[in-house]
Structures are given as structure tokens and as C-alpha cells.
Amino acid sequence: MFIETQRLILRPLKQNDVGFLSGMMKNPDVYRYILKQEPWSDGKINSLLQKQEELFARQGYCLFGVEMKGGGALAGYCGVQPLEDFTESLIGQVGISWVFQKDYWGAGFATESASAFLDYAYLKTELQGIKALIHPANRGSMRVASKLGFEFDDLVFRNGRLRIMYSLLKEKYSNESFVLRGNCVGCLQPGLV
Numbered sequence: 001m002f003i004e005t006q007r008l009i010l011r012p013l014k015q016n017d018v019g020f021l022s023g024m025m026k027n028p029d030v031y032r033y034i035l036k037q038e039p040w041s042d043g044k045i046n047s048l049l050q051k052q053e054e055l056f057a058r059q060g061y062c063l064f065g066v067e068m069k070g071g072g073a074l075a076g077y078c079g080v081q082p083l084e085d086f087t088e089s090l091i092g093q094v095g096i097s098w099v100f101q102k103d104y105w106g107a108g109f110a111t112e113s114a115s116a117f118l119d120y121a122y123l124k125t126e127l128q129g130i131k132a133l134i135h136p137a138n139r140g141s142m143r144v145a146s147k148l149g150f151e152f153d154d155l156v157f158r159n160g161r162l163r164i165m166y167s168l169l170k171e172k173y174s175n176e177s178f179v180l181r182g183n184c185v186g187c188l189q190p191g192l193v
Contacts, residue, residue, distance in 0.1 A: 003064070005116045008109065010064040013052045013077060017065055020074045021045045029102045033135040037161075055081060060125050063097060066113045076100030078113040080121060080130055089156070095131045098144065110144045118148060118173060128170045133163040149173060 002011040013021075024030055025040035034040075040048075048063075056062040063079035078098040083090035096117070098110040121127050132150050134141045142164070150166035157163075 003116050003120050004069075005112050007069055008075075008113055008116070009067045009069060010078060010113055010116060011067070012056045013049055013063050013065050013079075015046075015049050015053070017074065018042070018045050018049060020065075021049070021077075024076070024099070024101050027102060030099065033138040033141065034099070052079075052081070061094070061121055061127070064113075064117060066100070066109065075104040075109060076113075078110070078117050080117070080127070083131060083133070090131065093129070093131050094127060095133050098141070105140065110141070111147050114144060114148055118168070122170045122173050130168050132166040132168070134166065136162055136164055 002009055004010075021040070022042055022045055025034075025045065028039075031037060031039055052062040061080050063077045063081060065074050066076045066078050067073065068075050076099050078096070080094045080096045083093045083095045096114060098114050100109055118130070121130065131153065132141075132145045133156065134145060145166045148168065149172065150168045153165045153167040155162060156165050
């Protein structure tokens, strides 16, 4: 299955995305806002990809690769996954992530992909609430979360690293923002998995 917007195609990450992720997650401009703020090893990337395939098969959600329409090149990823690995207080919660190659920053791709993914998550899965954990210096992601309707929830720490936690409950989410304005032109099409 895949999700389509005006400019993007979102589809579950797959094992053959390892090369793309390896390049993106070794860029210090990209990983500086990720939890450990260090480049990802190939082992970590392979483990992540396997986990995403299993998560999608089990729950119907995971991190999705974000492709540019017309060329098929991956620009980044967006989606949700369980937050158990972050801190015990978040067991049973899921968090949304959007991570893009630097060349794609500032063009609205994070907002567009995350909005389309939220439509999918709240319309086609059993999720009732989604968290966003954002590095305090990542002003761009804070703006994206605000545009999507996320609200400040709490401050959380892991291994001495602070994250600002935002929440968006299904009951407060309005999918009218993108779907009804025509930005999600072919959401939830079967096909790529």
C-alpha cells in the first residue's frame, strides 16, 4: 500500500532502502536532532528496517519512505512507531517522526507527508493518540508539529538528553486540512508492499 499527496508518495520502508538511509543518517546536519546525535551504523539501519517491516505486518503502521513524485527518489521518511525504546513512561505510546535529507528542508515536505500519514493513521488504524518528541533546538520540526495540531505535553529525558513532547489525540485531529483541500490525492492506494 502507499499514500499519495500532490508531490509525494509514502510507502513502508523496505530492506532495499538501506543504501538511502545509510547516506542520509551519516550526515551530521540530519542526525544532530536524532536521539543519540550520532551517525547510524549499517547494523542499526538493517535492524530498523527489519523492525519496520514486522511492525507494518503486525500493526498496519511503521516508518514510511517518502518518495518524490516523478522520479521515485527517496527524500526521507515519515511515520509512527512505538516509543518503548525511549523511556518506560511511554510504553504503549507511539511517536511520529519525519526525517529528510537536507536538500529537501524548508519546502513543506515534512508537513505534507506527516499530514497525509496522520490521515492514514487515524482513519485506517486503531491509534487514538500520537506523540512527537522533538529536540529543543529543532525549530523547524516544532513548526511542523504546530501546523499539524500537536500541542505541548511534557518534557522528557533519556540518557540526559531533553526532548519536548507534543501530543495529538485522534478526537482533536481534523483530517480536513489536507484531504479536503486536495493535497492527499490518492491516499491509501494498494500496491507497493
